[in-house]
Amino acid sequence: MEVLLIAIVAIAGVAFLTTYIGQRWKSNKGEEEVEVAAEPLEECCGAHEVCETDLLNKMSEEIIYYEDEELDVYRNFEENDYNDDQIDEFREVLYSLKEKEMEAWLRSLELRKIELPSVIKSELVFMLVRS
Incomplete structure (x- = not known):
């Protein structure tokens, strides 16, 4: 019974850590994308409804x-x-x-x-x- 309880706690801990690390990695990646999108464009390509x-x-x-x-x-x-x-x-x-x-x-x-x-x-x- 104790082995089962320890296994459940260990699985929950691993799931928490992977979720936490995944969220941090996504947020860091999202910040980089925002910086790239903020760069001004030289000319309008004409492919958008609003330039x-x-x-x-x-x-x-x-x-x-x-x-x-x-x-x-x-x-x-x-x-x-x-x-x-x-x-x-x-x-x-x-x-x-x-x-x-x-x-x-x-x-x-x-x-x-x-x-x-x-x-x-x-x-x-x-x-x-x-x-």
Whole structure:
């Protein structure tokens, strides 16, 4: 009976050790894979629906203009401070953008500290959800 109990404890100990060592080995291997994936790509291969370089552009602090330099005068405005003519300026830029440029335009406005008028925010959300 004691031999059976010792054998069960030994088997449980071996199973615990192999599981523990296997998990540690997988976690170390996973960290290496994450480091490799974080390296920036030189060019987009065009095989993806969304290019990885777009993700890199989102993370950058470089301001990209979308022929909307005139919107810089609205820096530090609140979303409800705009009149109809000013809202139309934002609308004109928004509707001239390609679908894939909309998120980057939002990032550009954010970096320039330009808040969208509330009406334009609603339109933009509708356009992004619809696509």
